[in-house]
Amino acid sequence: MSTRVFDLAIVGAGIVGLAHALAAVKAGRRVVVIDRDAQANSASIRNFGFVTVTGQQQGTVWNRALRSRNIWAEVAPKAGIEVIHRGTAVIAHRPEAAAVVEAFVASEMGAGCEMLSPAQIAARLPLLRHEDATACLWSPHEMRVEPRLAVPKLAAWLEAEMGVTFLRNTLVKEIELPRIRTTAGVIEAGQAVVCPGGDFLGLYPELWARRDLDLCKLHMLRLAPQGTGWVLPGSIMNDMSLGRYLGFSELPAAEALKAVLAKEEAPSLDNGIHLIVVQSADGSLVVGDSHHYATTPDPFAPDGVDELMIGHARRALRLGSDRVVERWIGIYPHSKTEAALIEDAAPGVRAVMVTSGTGMSTSFALAEDALSGWLAG
Numbered sequence: 001m002s003t004r005v006f007d008l009a010i011v012g013a014g015i016v017g018l019a020h021a022l023a024a025v026k027a028g029r030r031v032v033v034i035d036r037d038a039q040a041n042s043a044s045i046r047n048f049g050f051v052t053v054t055g056q057q058q059g060t061v062w063n064r065a066l067r068s069r070n071i072w073a074e075v076a077p078k079a080g081i082e083v084i085h086r087g088t089a090v091i092a093h094r095p096e097a098a099a100v101v102e103a104f105v106a107s108e109m110g111a112g113c114e115m116l117s118p119a120q121i122a123a124r125l126p127l128l129r130h131e132d133a134t135a136c137l138w139s140p141h142e143m144r145v146e147p148r149l150a151v152p153k154l155a156a157w158l159e160a161e162m163g164v165t166f167l168r169n170t171l172v173k174e175i176e177l178p179r180i181r182t183t184a185g186v187i188e189a190g191q192a193v194v195c196p197g198g199d200f201l202g203l204y205p206e207l208w209a210r211r212d213l214d215l216c217k218l219h220m221l222r223l224a225p226q227g228t229g230w231v232l233p234g235s236i237m238n239d240m241s242l243g244r245y246l247g248f249s250e251l252p253a254a255e256a257l258k259a260v261l262a263k264e265e266a267p268s269l270d271n272g273i274h275l276i277v278v279q280s281a282d283g284s285l286v287v288g289d290s291h292h293y294a295t296t297p298d299p300f301a302p303d304g305v306d307e308l309m310i311g312h313a314r315r316a317l318r319l320g321s322d323r324v325v326e327r328w329i330g331i332y333p334h335s336k337t338e339a340a341l342i343e344d345a346a347p348g349v350r351a352v353m354v355t356s357g358t359g360m361s362t363s364f365a366l367a368e369d370a371l372s373g374w375l376a377g
């Protein structure tokens with residue numbers, strides 16, 4: 001390949017890299033995105049596509065989620081990305097979970113959200129099992145896109161309409177600005193952003209080693225289409241989510257719930273399970289997820305973990321079918337202390353990573369934060 005010159009090179013075409021490409025072209029820069037895979041294949045297409053605001057940790061993460069949700073809403077129609085459903089229903093089975101819902105709705109983050117009684121659930125959300133509910137949190141803030149379609153469509157739109165250059169099947173071996181050595185030759189760029197996701201040992205491994213990262217492995221599965229007229233009102237979560245998602249679990253009211261869950265849900269907690277159910281255009285349901293942390297996660301996906309997840313879905317929803325038609329695992333990088341990292345890796349090189357499994361929800365705003373005031377004039 002002959003040498004090509006750009007203002008900004010982005011390593012990684014997952015959602016974090018694409019979000020940086022969008023922010024940089026909006027700022028008028030010539031951008032190249034380089035990825036070693038032939039097509040998107042990592043965390044960014046393996047997730048729920050759940051663009052979550054409610055439940056994100058109060059402060060920076062919640063604010064980034066809100067801004068990113070607005071950017072998704074702006075970009076999705078332009079890129080031909082379908083928004084499959086909006087909003088979230090968090091069903092509370094236990095009185096302690098209802099107390100968390102009540103505290104959340106009363107908090108600053110609860111603006112626009114409602115606490116529904118079992119009778120209101122029966123009337124408004126008939127697919128939820130109101131007879132096993134003490135309350136439900138309804139949030140209008142979320143969106144759901146189909147990640148395996150949305151991420152390629154976002155990349156295609158950036159290429160066709162926004163002038164971003166993509167180099168696929170191309171591994172970045174070394175960055176020594178302005179030269180970027182790849183398996184397809186040398187690219188020249190004034191600056192570079194490295195967005196490697198869980199693949200972080202290739203470039204600047206010492207940088208990440210200082211951050212004490214590990215990897216999180218998640219089980220995901222798909223239940224068969226649920227039948228005509230079976231349409232989820234939004235994404236579904238439950239008590240386990242109220243005990244896990246920091247926007248809920250850091251509320252003082254969550255202490256009692258966490259104590260009860262520790263006694264009653266030990267098998268699920270041991271596997272890091274909480275419930276998310278979202279629906280796809282064909283009526284099938286994506287159900288998850290579990291969380292197993294390791295430096296090198298094993299590749300095995302024991303059925304018992306999936307059964308626990310399906311059990312939570314059965315308790316929350318009047319399922320039309322609980323037949324599993326697809327299973328997969330996903331991996332994301334994880335930090336015990338940081339939701340995301342923006343690091344100066346070398347002069348003119350920034351490295352950006354979501355380390356909390358919230359990249360679909362926060363990447364657009366994270367990229368704006370990473371590039372703001374840093375892009376060369």
Ligand SMILES: Cc1cc2nc3c(=O)[nH]c(=O)nc-3n(C[C@H](O)[C@H](O)[C@H](O)COP(=O)(O)OP(=O)(O)OC[C@H]3O[C@@H](n4cnc5c(N)ncnc54)[C@H](O)[C@@H]3O)c2cc1C
Binds near residue numbers: 016036041046220
């Ligand atoms: C199962 C699962 C469910 C999830 N659910 C949600 C959800 O519903 N909502 C939400 O907000 N978040 C969710 N997440 C988290 C979200 O998917 C991630 O935070 C996000 O996808 C991370 O994006 P990324 O671009 O950093 O990483 P990736 O998607 O992993 O992309 C990184 C890319 O970098 C490339 N790369 C790395 N090194 C090089 C190199 N040297 N040269 C060239 N290319 C390189 C890789 O090939 C890869 O394509 C979930 C994650 C998983 C795994």
